[in-house]
Amino acid sequence: MKRTARRVWTVxxxxxxxxxxxxxxxxxxxxxxxxxxxxxxPPFQVPDEPSHFAYVKQLAETGTLPTSHxxxxxxxxxxxxxxxxxxxxxxxxxxxxxRAEHQRxxxxxxxxxxxxxxxxxxxxxxxSQPPFYxxxxxxxxxxxxDGNLLTRLELMRLxxxxxxxxxxxxxxxxxxxxxxxxxIAPTAAGLSIAFAPLLGFMSGSxxxxxLLFAMSALLFWSLAFTFRRGLNYQRAVLIGVITALxxxxxxxxAGMLPGAIVGLAVLATRAPYSLRRPAYRPFAIGAxxxxxxxxxxxxxxxxTNKPTLGAVTTATRLVHGSLFPAIEATWRLFxxxxxxxxxxxxxxxFATREIWFNGFVGQYGWVETAFxxxxxxxxxxxxxxxxVGCVWTLVTLRRTVLRRAAELAVYAVVAIGLVLLIxxxxxxxxxxxxxxxxxxxxxxxLALFAAGLALAARAGGKRWExxxxxxxxxxxxxxxxxxxxxxxxxxxx
Amino acid sequence: xxxRTKAAITLAxxxxxxxxxxxxxxxxxxxxxxxxxxxxTVGELVSFRPQMTLCQGDELLPASTEAVRLSVAAYIGPxxxxxxxxxxxxxxxxxxxxxxxxxxxxxxxxxxxxxPSEVTFCLRRDHTRLVAGVLGNxxxxxxxxxxxxxxxxGRMRVEYLAAxxxxxxxxxxxxxxxxxxxxxxxxxxxxxxxxxxxxxxALALAGWLIVRTE
Numbered sequence: 001m002k003r004t005a006r007r008v009w010t011v012x013x014x015x016x017x018x019x020x021x022x023x024x025x026x027x028x029x030x031x032x033x034x035x036x037x038x039x040x041x042p043p044f045q046v047p048d049e050p051s052h053f054a055y056v057k058q059l060a061e062t063g064t065l066p067t068s069h070x071x072x073x074x075x076x077x078x079x080x081x082x083x084x085x086x087x088x089x090x091x092x093x094x095x096x097x098x099r100a101e102h103q104r105x106x107x108x109x110x111x112x113x114x115x116x117x118x119x120x121x122x123x124x125x126x127x128s129q130p131p132f133y134x135x136x137x138x139x140x141x142x143x144x145x146d147g148n149l150l151t152r153l154e155l156m157r158l159x160x161x162x163x164x165x166x167x168x169x170x171x172x173x174x175x176x177x178x179x180x181x182x183x184i185a186p187t188a189a190g191l192s193i194a195f196a197p198l199l200g201f202m203s204g205s206x207x208x209x210x211l212l213f214a215m216s217a218l219l220f221w222s223l224a225f226t227f228r229r230g231l232n233y234q235r236a237v238l239i240g241v242i243t244a245l246x247x248x249x250x251x252x253x254a255g256m257l258p259g260a261i262v263g264l265a266v267l268a269t270r271a272p273y274s275l276r277r278p279a280y281r282p283f284a285i286g287a288x289x290x291x292x293x294x295x296x297x298x299x300x301x302x303x304t305n306k307p308t309l310g311a312v313t314t315a316t317r318l319v320h321g322s323l324f325p326a327i328e329a330t331w332r333l334f335x336x337x338x339x340x341x342x343x344x345x346x347x348x349x350f351a352t353r354e355i356w357f358n359g360f361v362g363q364y365g366w367v368e369t370a371f372x373x374x375x376x377x378x379x380x381x382x383x384x385x386x387x388v389g390c391v392w393t394l395v396t397l398r399r400t401v402l403r404r405a406a407e408l409a410v411y412a413v414v415a416i417g418l419v420l421l422i423x424x425x426x427x428x429x430x431x432x433x434x435x436x437x438x439x440x441x442x443x444x445x446l447a448l449f450a451a452g453l454a455l456a457a458r459a460g461g462k463r464w465e466x467x468x469x470x471x472x473x474x475x476x477x478x479x480x481x482x483x484x485x486x487x488x489x490x491x492x493x
Numbered sequence: 494x495x496x497r498t499k500a501a502i503t504l505a506x507x508x509x510x511x512x513x514x515x516x517x518x519x520x521x522x523x524x525x526x527x528x529x530x531x532x533x534t535v536g537e538l539v540s541f542r543p544q545m546t547l548c549q550g551d552e553l554l555p556a557s558t559e560a561v562r563l564s565v566a567a568y569i570g571p572x573x574x575x576x577x578x579x580x581x582x583x584x585x586x587x588x589x590x591x592x593x594x595x596x597x598x599x600x601x602x603x604x605x606x607x608x609p610s611e612v613t614f615c616l617r618r619d620h621t622r623l624v625a626g627v628l629g630n631x632x633x634x635x636x637x638x639x640x641x642x643x644x645x646x647g648r649m650r651v652e653y654l655a656a657x658x659x660x661x662x663x664x665x666x667x668x669x670x671x672x673x674x675x676x677x678x679x680x681x682x683x684x685x686x687x688x689x690x691x692x693x694x695a696l697a698l699a700g701w702l703i704v705r706t707e
Contacts, residue, residue: 025702032695036688042675084675096675105675150677184496187706191699348621349569354592368566368596436568466496467503470703474507477696481511484692485518492671493523493664 023172026190030168030203033195033480034161037204040484042491043080043153045365046205047438050081051124052134053153053206058119060138060145065131066123074120076112076149083108109148126208130293132248133208156206163210164203167446168194170217174447175454177224185454188469193450195476197362197483202440208250209440215246216444219256220411223263227407231267236282239264240289247293255421256444257294259414261287266406330423333437351437357383359439362483367438369490371482382475389459389468390452415445501704508696522657523664524599526562527555529652534564534628538638538645541565541573541627543620549638549648550613557655559605560587561614564628564650565598571623575600576615584610591619596628599654614651 044050054073058066073081083105084096096102126134140155147155172190179185193199203210219242226235243260246253264286271279300306331337332344333351344351353376361379363370394401401408422441457469530552541547554561554577565573574588587600618625629638629649637644661668666682673681 022702022706025698029695029698032691032698036691039676039684039688040672097671099674102674148677154677183706187702191702195695195699345569346622348571348591348619348623354569358594363594366596367568368594370594373590373592466500470500470503471507473699473703474504474511477699478507478511478514481515481692482518485515488668488672489523489661492668493661 019169019173020176022187023169023176023190026172026187026194027165027169029191030194030199031161031165033200034164034203034210035158036484037197037200038154038157038161039204040487041157041201041205043084043150045491046201046207047366047440048125049206050077051126052137052208053077053156054120055123055126055129055134056137056141056156056206057117058121058123059131059134060119060141061117062119064119066119066121066127068122069124069127070122071124072122073124074118075115076109077120079108079112080149106148109150113148129208129250130248130297132245133211133250136211137206153206157204160206160210161203163214164194164199166214167199167203167210167217170214170221171447171450174217174221174224175451177221177228178451179454179458180228182454182458182465184457184465184469188457188472189450189454191473192453192476193446195473195480196446197476197480198360198440199443199446200480201364201483201487202443209443212246212250212253213443213446215242215249215253216256217447218242219246219260219414220447223260223267223410223414224407226263226267227270227404227410231264231271231279231282231286233282233285236264236267236286237289240286243290244293247290252418252421252441252444254294255418256414257290258417259410260290262413263410264290266410270406326424326427327420329427330420333423333426334419353380355437356439356442360442362479362486363439364483364487365490367436369487371486375482379479386453386456386472389456392459393455411448415448418442418444497704500706504700504703519662519665520660522660524560524654525657525659527558527653527655528553530648530650532564532632532648532650533630534650535630536628537626538629538647538649539627539640541571541616541618541625543571543618545640546615546617547627547638547640548613548615548642549651551636552612552614552651554606554610554612554653555655556607556609557605558602558653559656560599560601560654562597562599562652562654563614563616564596565616565625566596566628567593567598567623567625569594569623570598570625571621572619573598573600573625574617575602576617577602577606577612578615579610579612584612591621591623597652598625605656 044053050073051071054077055066057074057077058064096105137156137159140159141152144152144155168190171193172186175189176186199213203213219239222235222239222242226239229235239260243253243257247257264283268279268283328341332341334356335352336350337343349355357380358370358376359367361371361376419442422437426437453472454469457465457472460468539545539547561575561577563575570589570591570593572589572591575586576583577585577587585602585604585606587602589598589600627638627645627649629647631647634644636648637646638648639645669682669685671682673684676684
């Protein structure tokens with residue numbers, strides 16, 4: 001037993017030592033950035049934070065999962081929501097504005113903290129989510145157990161910020177594996193993601209998205225790593241475990257599951273013919289591990305007489321005829337509509353720009369805190385330049401692209417799976433076309449986005465790569481700083 | 494010129510541009526709230542649809558009001574225009590194009606009001622399918638807002654805004670003090686100091702890494 005533990009420890013230390021210093025720096029910057037967001041954001045002014053907090057409270061205080069989708073939270077949580085007058089309807093003024101009000105509020109919180117802690121069986125929209133993130137968040141919750149709710153919330157946010165570091169680190173490592181010809185690419189990509197304001201905003205709050213982004217970055221890195229070195233048992237298990245943990249983090253990861261399985265299958269078929277048969281065994285092991293949470297989920301649903309595939313079953317019951325309307329709705333949710341296709345919201349919204357692009361540039365709070373329109377216009381021109389640069393580099397490197405077509409196809413399957421999941425969820429769950437879709441839903445694809453930035457930096461050739469790479473990092477840094485000021489002005493101005 | 498020098502020059506130039514933009518923002522004076530109709534935003538009064546004209550009377554606007562902030566919320570908002578009138582005479586108009594994102598809608602008024610006036614607002618919107626909700630609280634029928642002359646269940650919240658006379662920079666102390674409230678922040682308003690130190694260290698680390706890598 002002791003020997004096994006020592007071996008594991010040795011492997012862990014060796015693995016950590018193998019991580020380049022630049023990746024650690026990117027991770028540190030992402031954590032610092034998310035820390036800052038955690039300190040700036042008022043309590044519960046992030047999408048669904050009250051629900052996610054309630055889930056952790058229930059898990060930490062009772063050891064059981066929440067059971068109700070209602071938003072009837074525990075008294076101390078309602079006290080904070082009431083006292084800070086925070087609701088999606090809040091105009092930009094109205095929260096606590098004097099020291100006396102703050103002291104009264106703290107006294108009330110202190111009294112509430114003295115009461116028996118009986119969890120929160122109702123956790124709103126978080127109730128249907130798997131427990132991995134919440135179980136991890138129970139650690140800072142219990143560390144701050146003697147403090148009031150605000151102390152626990154802040155500790156949980158700071159803990160969540162650590163996941164931003166993991167995301168930035170593995171985005172760096174993914175780009176290093178995927179674009180090995182240049183030293184600048186991973187640094188520019190890692191730093192850009194570390195300063196991405198939407199990552200900081202989400203990771204600086206209590207929300208399983210922070211861990212979802214980290215698990216997604218890990219998945220992309222593990223696939224790229226294996227594509228460069230070949231599939232063996234350890235790498236198959238690694239991909240399987242990452243996928244399983246991703247599924248246990250947030251339901252959205254289910255959209256990436258097909259990509260992970262296809263990735264393992266493609267890796268197995270790439271083995272030399274003589275080794276192909278043995279390569280199917282690691283595939284089976286990796287895929288088996290990956291689907292374990294899904295199998296357990298189905299089993300629990302069957303035992304408890306719930307729909308076999310949970311929300312998926314409910315959604316499929318809503319499908320009348322074919323899936324075509326859902327696919328069409330997904331297309332126009334992400335891309336400009338094609339001839340003969342209905343436009344999103346009757347043509348009054350260009351979703352590609354107004355939901356996804358503008359949302360990534362910066363929409364905060366409950367997606368109601370936004371920059372003036374001209375900021376998004378400037379950002380759009382920069383975005384177009386980056387897309388052109390990225391496409392140009394891909395055309396220049398077309399031979400390499402063709403040689404690595406299978407690998408790129410796997411990344412595309414991962415991305416398309418997520419996009420379909422988001423689109424179908426909006427189509428079946430939204431009730432009307434303008435459901436509450438947010439840009440953060442695409443952040444699990446940060447690794448691909450970062451690779452795109454790195455490719456754009458290479459568009460000017462070796463001569464300009466340093467200049468373009470640095471400019472991209474500075475653009476994201478500027479976006480981050482002004483986003484923080486925007487939120488400060490919105491809530492404290 | 495080697496890559497390292499190029500990166501260092503780009504970094505320095507970029508940071509100068511960002512610092513200049515930051516200063517320009519901080520020297521701007523934000524609009525100030527001079528009053529409101531004291532209606533709470535408790536829930537949705539009506540979903541504001543095309544063909545609707547929503548009017549709300551008995552609004553006492555202070556002198557120098559140059560904008561109003563209405564409790565109208567949207568995920569992606571339609572174009573909305575406002576007419577401010579008194580005794581049938583239009584005093585000011587304003588509008589906002591489609592695509593706004595907020596839980597409140599600020600409309601600049603042209604011209605700004607010179608004297609305090611008891612006015613009626615009338616809102617109209619475009620014909621798109623974008624959804625907007627008018628938020629407010631219940632009142633008596635006599636005081637309620639109307640849609641196409643039919644009374645609603647209550648009134649929307651309205652805040653009156655005038656041109657600010659203090660820049661963000663001169664308001665920094667006030668903003669910092671408020672940042673320490675409603676948070677778990679033992680340091681109170683001093684919270685901005687660690688924030689600034691953290692972001693500067695992140696920037697220094699990034700700068701070091703960029704120059705070192707190139």
